Amino acid sequence: MVEGVDVGWDRIREGFSLDPAIAYLNHGARGAVPVAVQRAQQRVRDEGETNPIRYFRDLPDRIAHTRRHLASFLGADPEGAALVGNTTIGAAIVLQSLGLRSGDEVLLTDHRYGAIAFTAERECRRTGATVRTVGVPLDASDDEVTATVTQALRPGRTRLLIVDQISSPTARLFPVDKIAAAAREREVPVLVDAAHVPGMLPVSVDAIGADFWVGNLHKWAYAPRGTALLSVAPHWRDRIDPLAISWEQGTGYPARVEWQGTLDYTPWLAAPTGLFVLRTLGADRVRAHNAELAAYGQRVVGAALGLTPEELPDPGSPELAMRILPLPAGVATTFEAAERLPERIERELSAVVGVMSWSGRGWLRLCGQVYNRREEYDRLAERLPAFLRGLR
Known part of the structure; x- marks a missing residue:
């Protein structure tokens, strides 16, 4: 039960x-969302209404505890992880933290999720950078995928490569560890869009070696909608800023990304129940x-x-x-x-x-x-x- x-x-x-x-x-x-997880979320929501001041006062510690639990499940460093609303929000945080400027480019594949492309295009319009797309055949082998993406990189100009771990439109698994290693040799940062990975596949985020990784837990890990985890490599963490400033800005990453005042945090706090359901089954x-x-x-x-x-x-x-x-x-x-x-x-x-x-x-x-x-x-x-x- x-x-x-x-x-x-x-x-x-x-x-x-x-x-x-x-x-x-x-x-x-x-x-x-399983009924058990719905009930857990509603219980947290009800708790918040009994004493909102105390509830919000205690939230930072509870969020940090939840973050550690979810990061451990995904094989990610809890100190480099932040809870966010979804994968697209995580990508937007990364893009606006890069400091793009005219002459820079963001590289995507044609298997990318539409909202991620829109997010990259918006940030490039704002900064004068450009978005470029590389086509990857649907039947390409892992080695062919890696070679195609690697050959499209332009070191010194490509400021970010965004690649799916499991693509949404084509349901294709990409060899993101190999791609990340090849990009690292060329000093090109990599963001892995892992929207469909948590719960569907066993994963060790840190072993992938990407600069940034973000995945939804509200798809295959039975969490309430609005639950995702952004993982950031150590050398990037001081540069990550939230999309909106809060009282936790001076605390640094990850708290300044997670805390958004009166945001509804109940999906995050109920997410461990989703993992419990998964493990129980x-x-x-x-x-x-x-x-x-x-x-x-x-x-x-x-x-x-x-x-x-x-x-x-x-x-x-x-x-x-x-x-x-x-x-x-x-x-x-x-x-x-x-x-x-x-x-x-x-x-x-x-x-x-x-x-x-x-x-x-x-x-x-x-x-x-x-x-x-x-x-x-x-x-x-x-x-x-x-x-x-x-x-x-």
Whole structure:
């Protein structure tokens, strides 16, 4: 039992508040918070209302304790970690702390998350720097990915390389440790966007060797939404400033990044309960279950769409709990079309899926989570082909 909720495999769907009439196959988008974690967050929220002055007075120590707990889970130095609202906020903090100026550039790959690109573009507009994108083939090997990204670096001009550990639009695992090592040899700082890593994969952040690493715990680690961890290498910590100043500014990193006055800190304080749920279920078992389901969904839906196994993109590791498959030509080829399609699929097929537009083609993204079952992917496979034919 966790927070009065039976956390076990035999009744796992009851541990979430999801609509039972909908197949929720896109956990990677917003996550789904277990009921036990919802209760833990509400308990903290209620506590804060009993004596707000005392609650906020005690918060810095409680936040620091939570930070140490979450950093330990991720293999990150607690002294170099800071809790932030999400990966995009973490990237914005890093970008505005770099001191970019005219002639500098920020390098991204074409697998990057859209909001991260927007964040880099905004900071470059403000400072006179530029954003450049390097294309990485979807079927490139790890060595090819590393070589492609490394060759695109321009030492002395490239002030930051942003690379995904698991890409959102293409569900691809990148060899970030190899990329970070190659960039370090060229004295180019690296920010790893690890939005999907915590909870999905076992990770040792410090072993990656990146200058900056930021990942969400509210996707695959069962934390309430608004929980992420930013890890910063020692030689950068004194330069990291928050996006807004607070009374903790003089305290230094990480407190000055974390403390934002009357921010709602309950997601962070409830996040350890999410890890407790994960460990109670068995982290290895959860990961294996989720990865197997995502692979199964890719196979059965792909077969229903007439795709051969060779046409199904390899995510770069069998451990990933997200997979993509190409949609028929002409479907969701633009960002706007890809944004609209999931709502119609949910309405007509009772399934929540991800739809991406990448490299001039539409892609369907499927996830696996403990509350999913094979029959949900089977039902989607049965109904999706006719639905897509109706779009054309």
